[in-house]
Amino acid sequence: MLSVSLPSSPDLQAQPLRFLAAYWGVWQVMSTRLHTALERQHGLDLRTFIALSYVQAGPITPAELARQLKVPRYEVARILRRLDDLHAIARRRDPADARSHELHTEPLGQVLWAGAMQTVQAVTAPALSTLNTDLDPLTAALERLAALSPEDQP
Template sequence: MAVSPPSPPSRPGPTPEQVSLFIGRMWHFNRKLKQDVNPLLAEKHDLDTRRFFVLRGIQQGAGYPKVLAERLELPPALLSRYLDGLARQGLIARALDPDDSRRTRLSLTPQGEAALAATVQTVHELVGTRLSRLAPDTMATVLGALAVLTDEGQTQENPA
């Protein structure tokens, strides 16, 4: 007879007040970040955060509109408008896929690569300033917690 390993001790769940506080603070943080980032990106790079993430997604390998829409969790019609604008700005190129002419392949233009690099630097400087308020151990805890909460990391009871 096999013996099962002991199950980890269960943790008490958050209180309703903690859940409300978490949601409120995350919402406020997101709003504050967008209020700081969007005007700066518009002024310096003629972009906003949504278009920044579209460019970033293309750079990171989402080379087809369907894949990009899924990765960014955007409706295809909305993504199409962003792609149209980025193409008019000369930041992306669209081309028929050589393996399947029914599909359009997306890529960054040299101008798009340069704009994205400059935008990344601006975002990192701004967000880095805000994050520098955290002690290094707190930063590690926040990043770990966000990974768990977004299903990008292992739960603490099940490290791998």
């Protein structure tokens, strides 16, 4: 058994606690504001909006959507059920694999996504504008962390 000397109290300014606390704070503020605005104005939660964004970007299979969102397929099924209820998406046979379906955005889904995207931009603009030139490097760094597979992590 390894013997590790731990401080008697946490230093909240030391890494990784500083990073985790900042990440948590940003997530709490941004996601709460976005969730409230998206739900009130468009009947979407943040997760469903992000899923609709992937479908809006082009045909995608449910399995690929699950990989992109980093959630189990059963969770994607719930998200897709919500988008089906909103008549936002359609499922079509994958031309490359008849056993698979691709997800496509329906006209109502395109309108829903466009309106929701305007809401997302309006809600996030004040906070993100404070980052100025730091936004792209910060986003790139977070994307690198998100891309780590479980095998890459200690």
